[in-house]
Amino acid sequence: MQKLTDYVLTAEAAEILGVSQNTLRAWARDGKISVHRNPANGYRLFKRSDLKEFLKKVAASEKKSRTTKSAKKTDPA
Numbered sequence: 001m002q003k004l005t006d007y008v009l010t011a012e013a014a015e016i017l018g019v020s021q022n023t024l025r026a027w028a029r030d031g032k033i034s035v036h037r038n039p040a041n042g043y044r045l046f047k048r049s050d051l052k053e054f055l056k057k058v059a060a061s062e063k064k065s066r067t068t069k070s071a072k073k074t075d076p077a
Contacts, residue, residue, distance in 0.1 A: 006048055007036065013046035017055065 008016070014024045028035035028044065033054050036045045 007045040008048060010044050010046070013051055016051050
C-alpha cells in the first residue's frame with residue numbers, strides 16, 4: 001500500500017514540474033499525467049514517482065528535439 005508521503009498536492013507537484021497549478025490540472029484532465037483523489041476530501045494527489053517519470057519523458061523529448069534541430073541546421077542539403 002502506498003504511503004501518504006508518496007503523494008503531493010497540486011501546488012507542490014506544479015512547483016516540482018515548474019508549471020502553474022492550472023497547467024497541471026489541465027494535463028491531469030487530458031490524461032498527460034496521472035492524478036489520484038484523496039477519498040476523504042477529494043483533493044488531487046500526484047505520486048512523486050509519476051512526477052519523476054514525467055520529468056524524464058519531457059527531458060528525453062527535449063533532448064531528441066534539440067538533436068533533430070541541430071541535425072537540420074548542419075545538413076548542407
